[in-house]
Amino acid sequence: xxxxxxxxxxxxxxxxxxxxxxxxxxxxxxxxxxxxxxxxxxxxxxxxxxxxxxxxxxxxxxxxxxxxxxxxxxxxxxxxxxxxxxxxxxxxxxxxxxxxxxxxxxxxxxxxxxxxxxxxxxxxxxxxxxxxxxxxxxxxxxxxxxxxxxxxxxxxxxxxxxxxxxxxxxxxxxxxxxxxxxxxxxxxxxxxxxxxxxxxxxxxxxxxxxxxxxxxxxxxxxxxxxxxxxxxxxxxxxxxxxxxxxxxxxxxxxxxxxxxxxxxxxxxxxxxxxxxxxxxxxxxxxxxxxxxxx
Amino acid sequence: xxxxxxxxxxxxxxxxxxxxxxxxxxxxxxxxxxxxxxxxxxxxxxxxxxxxxxxxxxxxxxxxxxxxxxxxxxxxxxxxxxxxxxxxxxxxxxxxxxxxxxxxxxxxxxxxxxxxxxxxxxxxxxxxxxxxxxxxxxxxxxxxxxxxxxxxxxxxxxxxxxxxxxxxxxxxxxxxxxxxxxxxxxxxxxxxxxxxxxxxxxxxxxxxxxxxxxxxxxxxxxxxxxxxxxxxxxxxxxxxxxxxxxxxxxxxxxxxxxxxxxxxxxxxxxxxxxxxxxxxxxxxxxxxxxxxxxxxxxxx
Numbered sequence: 001x002x003x004x005x006x007x008x009x010x011x012x013x014x015x016x017x018x019x020x021x022x023x024x025x026x027x028x029x030x031x032x033x034x035x036x037x038x039x040x041x042x043x044x045x046x047x048x049x050x051x052x053x054x055x056x057x058x059x060x061x062x063x064x065x066x067x068x069x070x071x072x073x074x075x076x077x078x079x080x081x082x083x084x085x086x087x088x089x090x091x092x093x094x095x096x097x098x099x100x101x102x103x104x105x106x107x108x109x110x111x112x113x114x115x116x117x118x119x120x121x122x123x124x125x126x127x128x129x130x131x132x133x134x135x136x137x138x139x140x141x142x143x144x145x146x147x148x149x150x151x152x153x154x155x156x157x158x159x160x161x162x163x164x165x166x167x168x169x170x171x172x173x174x175x176x177x178x179x180x181x182x183x184x185x186x187x188x189x190x191x192x193x194x195x196x197x198x199x200x201x202x203x204x205x206x207x208x209x210x211x212x213x214x215x216x217x218x219x220x221x222x223x224x225x226x227x228x229x230x231x232x233x234x235x236x237x238x239x240x241x242x243x244x245x246x247x248x249x250x251x252x253x254x255x256x257x258x259x260x261x262x263x264x265x266x267x268x269x270x271x272x273x274x275x276x277x278x279x280x281x282x283x284x285x286x287x288x289x290x291x292x293x294x
Numbered sequence: 295x296x297x298x299x300x301x302x303x304x305x306x307x308x309x310x311x312x313x314x315x316x317x318x319x320x321x322x323x324x325x326x327x328x329x330x331x332x333x334x335x336x337x338x339x340x341x342x343x344x345x346x347x348x349x350x351x352x353x354x355x356x357x358x359x360x361x362x363x364x365x366x367x368x369x370x371x372x373x374x375x376x377x378x379x380x381x382x383x384x385x386x387x388x389x390x391x392x393x394x395x396x397x398x399x400x401x402x403x404x405x406x407x408x409x410x411x412x413x414x415x416x417x418x419x420x421x422x423x424x425x426x427x428x429x430x431x432x433x434x435x436x437x438x439x440x441x442x443x444x445x446x447x448x449x450x451x452x453x454x455x456x457x458x459x460x461x462x463x464x465x466x467x468x469x470x471x472x473x474x475x476x477x478x479x480x481x482x483x484x485x486x487x488x489x490x491x492x493x494x495x496x497x498x499x500x501x502x503x504x505x506x507x508x509x510x511x512x513x514x515x516x517x518x519x520x521x522x523x524x525x526x527x528x529x530x531x532x533x534x535x536x537x538x539x540x541x542x543x544x545x546x547x548x549x550x551x552x553x554x555x556x557x558x559x560x561x562x563x564x565x566x567x568x569x570x571x572x573x574x575x576x577x578x579x580x581x582x583x584x585x586x587x588x589x590x591x592x593x594x
Contacts, residue, residue, distance in 0.1 A: 009496065012393075012496070013393070013395075016390055016393055016394065017394070017399065019390065020387075020390055020391065020394065020399075020403045021399070021403065023387070023403070023407065024402070024403045024406035024407050025406070027406055027407045027409065027410060027464060027468065028406050028409070029432075030421050030422070030425050030432070030464075031409070031410075031421065033421075033424075033425055033432045034420075034421050034424060034425070037424070046430075048430050048435055051432065091313075092313060092314045092317065095310040095311065095313060095314060096310070096311055096314040098307070098310060099307035099308070099310050099311045100311075100594065102307065106304070107304050107307050108304070109304070109308065113311055113315070114594040116315060116318065117314075117318065117594075118593060118594060120318050120322040120323075121578075121593070122521075122574075122575055122578045122579055122582070123326065123571055123574075123575045124322065124325070124326070124571055125322070125324075125325025125326040125327070125328050125329055125567075125571070126325070126329065126550065126564060126567030126568060126570065126571050127547075127550050127551060127554060127555070127563070127567055128328070128331065128550070128554040128555075128560055128563050128564045128567055129324075129325035129326070129327075129328025129329055129331060129564060129567075130321065130325040130328075131554075131555065132325075132328055132331075132342075132560075133320065133321060133324050133325050133328065134321075137320070148317060148320075148321060149321040151314075151317045151321075152314050152317055152318050158593060158594065161594070181306055182304075182306040182307055182310070183306050183310070186310070207412055210414075211412075211413070211414035211416075211417075212414075213414060213415075213416045213529075214528075214529065214532070218555060229414055229416050229417075232416050232417070232420065233416045233533065236416070236419075236420040236423075237416060237419050237420060237423070237533050258424065258430075261420060261424070262424070264420075265417055265420045265421060268416075268417055269413055269417055272412050272413060276409065276412060279412065280405060280408075
């Protein structure tokens with residue numbers, strides 16, 4: 001093969017490398033640009049001089065964001081939400097996936113339950129009725145409004161039940177002979193050997209809860225209950241829209257807090273960037289199924 | 295073994311599933327019942343059971359709004375464009391990545407292009423509003439530097455739908471390559487060997503072996519994406535649009551949100567939502583059915 005490599009093949013290989021590397025670079029550019037803005041001096045930013053490297057390096061905007069009480073409070077709401085939400089997701093996913101991983105001849109009602117969960121994927125009552133149910137149950141302004149409506153992530157259930165199905169049946173049978181029931185089999189045998197797949201689901205759930213913003217916006221009436229992403233939505237996006245519609249009166253204040261917004265964006269992204277290397281290890285396994293599900 | 299299992303009662307299995315069942319019952323099935331609001335002149339003070347029943351009036355009102363058809367059209371147009379571009383770009387990247395010999399570069403490129411997928415549209419929206427701004431944004435500085443007219447990506451109604459498609463590709467294309475790359479790796483290597491012996495070049499191999507080998511997964515992802523035609527990408531639009539681009543960028547999801555939770559026309563909003571869920575239900579069922587028939591795909 002190597003000997004037969006023609007000149008045109010070599011040219012293709014080089015072009016391909018250049019193309020893919022520039023593509024990857026372009027993907028990252030916007031993020032690098034915002035990062036550079038967050039560390040730059042306001043004067044350079046307003047003059048439009050900041051590209052991919054900070055100009056007039058300083059950490060003032062970060063100091064400002066970190067001393068902002070509202071920002072910190074919403075960060076705390078998010079942390080609470082992630083901890084409660086991810087544990088709820090994990091517990092429910094495991095408890096649902098195990099019975100559903102059984103064959104129908106072992107567990108007759110499996111078909112019924114599978115349909116119950118399946119139907120929620122193909123039909124939904126829509127935004128307004130869901131909002132009203134959350135309201136009726138007195139969950140407005142409560143952290144559980146951000147956790148319970150999405151407490152059963154169907155995709156994770158599917159991932160988990162397929163994982164359970166792939167495990168050798170003999171493990172469980174041995175436990176049954178020793179007199180164990182399903183509950184012991186699940187918690188003593190299945191859960192411990194499913195650590196990798198539980199970790200995958202936990203990472204997905206963490207990212208989902210960290211990134212969720214819309215539920216906070218509608219289920220929380222008081223801004224002090226907003227999780228971070230909802231808070232960012234209101235301070236970054238909504239103000240920006242106002243700025244855009246009155247573009248001519250490019251407000252000087254608005255422009256000078258670009259560095260600050262950039263810092264807020266970057267801090268809001270940081271945890272994702274930190275878990276990202278771990279995600280890389282885990283997600284490809286689950287993804288093939290996940291992307292197909294879209 | 296079957297004898298041994300007889301003493302095992304499946305009751306614990308029912309108990310395990312119960313909490314999850316209660317949660318989906320409350321937050322998915324009760325709202326499904328809540329769609330009766332679509333047939334009522336709903337007043338929150340009177341509740342679902344005492345509000346006046348008005349039959350299809352909400353739907354008639356919905357059909358009388360000129361915005362409704364525009365919004366449906368926008369949603370379908372944006373979704374279809376996203377589906378088409380969302381196949382072509384990731385498949386191309388997957389084919390090119392497959393030609394990369396060095397696994398270090400391959401993984402490096404993948405790591406970089408997956409990243410935007412994990413950031414929320416709030417974050418990406420914040421970034422995009424900054425870099426796409428016509429006066430101060432990074433992108434328009436480059437466009438201006440090339441001597442071209444600046445483009446108001448987020449404020450020009452002609453550009454907005456394409457901005458949505460492009461920025462969506464930025465977020466999702468890398469991630470979508472995973473599934474196509476997996477499909478390429480599952481192709482039988484001996485096919486390439488015999489093709490090489492027959493004198494087929496790399497391009498011919500890609501065209502006659504790799505692409506046909508990926509075809510089942512391409513069909514599957516396309517079929518499954520049909521179910522999302524009335525989706526359009528709520529999170530993205532909500533964080534990028536403004537009244538200036540409602541005429542081309544408003545989609546069903548954002549329309550329902552404004553009708554219901556901004557204007558408090560609960561009945562009409564639920565009616566539009568029901569229309570969306572109803573059509574989506576048909577499309578999703580159809581797509582699952584087709585996926586099952588064509589690719590033997592099953593969810594559970």
